[in-house]
Amino acid sequence: MNKVILSPSLLSSDFTRLGEQIGILEKSGIKALHFDVMDGVFVPNISFGIPVLKSIRKNCDMILDVHMMVTEPESKIEDFIKAGADIITVHAEASIHLDRALRLIRDAGKKAGVALNPATPVSVLEEILPETDMVLIMSVNPGFGGQKYIPYCTEKIKKLRKTADMVNPNLSIQVDGGINPDTLKTVLEAGADNIVAGSAVFSGDIEENVSVLMKEIGDYERKS
Secondary structure (H helix, E strand, O other): OOOOEEEEEHHHOOHHHHHHHHHHHHHOOOOEEEEEEEEOOOOOOEOOOHHHHHHHHHOOOOEEEEEEEOOOHHHOHHHHHHHOOOEEEEEOOOOOOHHHHHHHHHHOOOEEEEEEOOOOOHHHHOOOHHHOOEEEEEOOOOOOOOOOOOOOHHHHHHHHHHHHHHHOOOOEEEEEOOOOHHHHHHHHHHOOOEEEEOHHHHOOOHHHHHHHHHHHHHHHHHHO
């Protein structure tokens, strides 16, 4: 079993205090940051991109996990690699040539992930799963923070974990959307090992929120 990672989503941070809040996360023991890139086409909203990632990379040693919610991700992968991304995840729904996209990422020495929208079945990854480092199960419809967890995604996580155990046992399963202390246990028990949390981290006291989530993770790992 992979060690469970908590990856706070910077989309929910206070952009006027971004550096300060990243510092709080680092002091709280966070090892990875989730960086949501939105182009206003694949999803309705526009977030941040290369300049922000570069700035963070200059002052941060944490793993930078880039989630590309963009059309034609292949054309932008190289730029994000140069900007300092450690993990790059592209959507199966947005990439016409998914195999090529993953090879671009892995050939650069980075980890390659594939994201699935809630209604996209795990079966679309049947051929590509052995070539994938991580699969991101979206447990809300992408593009907005603060949404509620979609319950049927629990079965998707279980199905993916079962399949991966046969063809790619080291696959990391990331879950993003509606994660809070109430839903965290559900996704952990289903097989997730990389937990993206936005509002649950940044709403209120960041240190306290991280402590609550990490305790839940620690309790789960001790029982497993």
